[in-house]
Amino acid sequence: MREVYLDHAATTPVHHEVAALVEEHMLQVYGNPSSLHRFGRRARAAMEEARERVARAIAAEPEEIVFTSGGTESNNLALKGVAIRAGRGHLITTQVEHHAVLHTCEALEKQGFPITYLPVDRYGRVTPEQVAAAITADTVLVSVMMANNEVGTIQPIAAIGAICRERGVLLHTDAVQSFGQLNVDVRSLSVDLLTLSGHKVYGPKGVGALYVRRGVRLAPLMQGGGHERKRRPGTENVPGIVGLGKAAELASRDLPERARHLAAMRDRLTRGIQEKIGDVVLNGHPTERLPNNANLCFRYVEGESVLLALDSKGIGASSGSACTSGALEPSHVLMAMGLPHDLAQGSVRFSVGRQTTAEDIDYVLDVLPPSIGRLRAMSPLYAERVPEAPGACVTEEG
Amino acid sequence: MGESQVYNDKVMEHFFNPRNVGELEEPDGVGRVGNPVCGDIMKMEIKVSDGRIRDIKFMTFGCGAAIATSSIVTELVKGKTIEEAMEVTNHTVAQALGGLPAPKMHCSNLAADALHRAIENYRSRQNRT
Numbered sequence: 001m002r003e004v005y006l007d008h009a010a011t012t013p014v015h016h017e018v019a020a021l022v023e024e025h026m027l028q029v030y031g032n033p034s035s036l037h038r039f040g041r042r043a044r045a046a047m048e049e050a051r052e053r054v055a056r057a058i059a060a061e062p063e064e065i066v067f068t069s070g071g072t073e074s075n076n077l078a079l080k081g082v083a084i085r086a087g088r089g090h091l092i093t094t095q096v097e098h099h100a101v102l103h104t105c106e107a108l109e110k111q112g113f114p115i116t117y118l119p120v121d122r123y124g125r126v127t128p129e130q131v132a133a134a135i136t137a138d139t140v141l142v143s144v145m146m147a148n149n150e151v152g153t154i155q156p157i158a159a160i161g162a163i164c165r166e167r168g169v170l171l172h173t174d175a176v177q178s179f180g181q182l183n184v185d186v187r188s189l190s191v192d193l194l195t196l197s198g199h200k201v202y203g204p205k206g207v208g209a210l211y212v213r214r215g216v217r218l219a220p221l222m223q224g225g226g227h228e229r230k231r232r233p234g235t236e237n238v239p240g241i242v243g244l245g246k247a248a249e250l251a252s253r254d255l256p257e258r259a260r261h262l263a264a265m266r267d268r269l270t271r272g273i274q275e276k277i278g279d280v281v282l283n284g285h286p287t288e289r290l291p292n293n294a295n296l297c298f299r300y301v302e303g304e305s306v307l308l309a310l311d312s313k314g315i316g317a318s319s320g321s322a323c324t325s326g327a328l329e330p331s332h333v334l335m336a337m338g339l340p341h342d343l344a345q346g347s348v349r350f351s352v353g354r355q356t357t358a359e360d361i362d363y364v365l366d367v368l369p370p371s372i373g374r375l376r377a378m379s380p381l382y383a384e385r386v387p388e389a390p391g392a393c394v395t396e397e398g
Numbered sequence: 399m400g401e402s403q404v405y406n407d408k409v410m411e412h413f414f415n416p417r418n419v420g421e422l423e424e425p426d427g428v429g430r431v432g433n434p435v436c437g438d439i440m441k442m443e444i445k446v447s448d449g450r451i452r453d454i455k456f457m458t459f460g461c462g463a464a465i466a467t468s469s470i471v472t473e474l475v476k477g478k479t480i481e482e483a484m485e486v487t488n489h490t491v492a493q494a495l496g497g498l499p500a501p502k503m504h505c506s507n508l509a510a511d512a513l514h515r516a517i518e519n520y521r522s523r524q525n526r527t
């Protein structure tokens with residue numbers, strides 16, 4: 001059966017150049033980077049080269065890069081690291097952050113740090129003015145994601161960064177999804193902390209980085225050796241780090257071409273779906289969105305059932321529906337954007353990748369309409385709908 | 399290809415080939431329930447004569463488990479007396495499907511509830527005439 005992977009926002013297949021380098025370092029560069037001998041020095045050199053590659057990809061200095069176990073840890077380190085080091089203080093974030101930020105904030109809240117969760121508009125955006133208005137004399141950190149993992153909406157980070165600088169508050173951004181799709185430049189964004197993850201950019205899973213601007217002090221999450229300038233103890237994941245370095249280098253080298261390809265594939269998909277299937281809503285911002293993301297609501301059907309139908313045809317996508325999460329609540333992102341419950345239930349996220357082809361998209365466009373049709377035929381909501389004009393495609397405005 | 403599935407083969411079979419989908423011409427009882435938490439909705443219609451469910455149809459807006467449980471419940475009770483149908487519980491439904499993943503057990507409530515609601519509706523119509 002043909003297989004089409006359209007869940008690159010969940011994770012990406014490792015780039016062959018990355019895989020080759022990881023294997024080489026697993027097998028041959030096995031020393032401990034802390035060891036004095038040649039084996040250790042070889043591993044350290046490989047790790048430091050990776051650090052330079054990551055730094056270069058985001059216009060940072062190598063010593064500003066801390067390697068971690070991934071996006072989740074980087075987010076935890078940024079938020080808890082700043083808050084715990086400060087001892088007290090107020091944090092500001094948004095209602096649409098990844099759980100690695102939201103649940104970290106909730107944990108800090110329990111420890112007595114007041115948190116403001118900024119609401120978003122119907123596209124999932126916060127404004128710099130909202131951030132400015134929420135800053136108090138006690139605010140120590142603002143954390144706003146660069147682009148959302150579910151709906152792809154891009155936040156105005158540079159403008160928020162300018163405000164934070166002016167008010168003397170640190171700014172963290174989760175750039176896990178943006179990296180490799182948008183230009184991520186820590187200087188022009190005016191951010192103090194920035195999260196990256198390997199497996200979203202064709203690198204290995206379980207490795208990531210936190211950019212920590214020079215001069216920003218963090219309490220470590222764990223106690224141990226003095227690795228990573230005392231910010232992240234533990235023998236470094238050398239093969240993973242080397243893989244992340246290569247993935248970062250490729251991501252920034254290929255950025256314009258990749259972004260163009262992603263947008264072309266994504267647009268082919270959304271346009272095709274809107275032409276072939278009526279009553280489809282595009283979630284997120286119409287233009288200020290990641291080039292690889294198409295988050296759509298198929299009215300009158302539930303997301304998990306769409307995913308099962310797609311999976312049976314070899315297609316991998318994901319859903320913000322409650323039914324897939326086991327949590328029973330639909331996506332907090334779609335809820336924060338004010339989507340009605342039944343509509344959020346029908347959300348499906350397609351995220352294309354660098355290897356997605358026009359044939360892949362056309363295959364999806366062939367199998368999706370009958371699947372949606374079949375599910376609608378058994379939906380009481382479809383039977384009871386107030387019919388739209390035939391073939392009408394509902395947009396955000398509609 | 400050996401990947402573990404979310405649902406077992408029987409659930410998937412009912413999901414892809416649901417029995418008794420649709421609406422009845424003149425139903426004797428209609429039951430509609432919604433799961434207030436996940437938002438899923440199920441409607442069941444029955445045709446009754448001589449105390450037996452002669453025909454039954456469903457419409458479901460919901461997850462794979464919701465669709466499969468609606469389908470199997472219609473198979474379970476078609477031809478049964480309404481007393482027998484009232485005995486059907488969410489456990490009967492889940493068992494008939496060979497089990498459901500733990501977070502999906504609540505979906506089987508919906509099917510049993512919709513059926514019971516349809517029967518109650520039938521009974522209340524009977525009392526009125």
Ligand SMILES: Cc1ncc(COP(=O)(O)O)c(C=O)c1O
Nearest residue numbers: 070071072098100149176177197
């Ligand atoms: C926006 C965002 N932040 C953080 C993470 C967590 O990254 P990781 O899977 O590397 O822990 C993800 C992906 O799951 C993400 O999409």
Ligand code: FES
Nearest residue numbers: 323436438461505
């Ligand atoms: S998750 Fe709602 S009925 Fe299954």
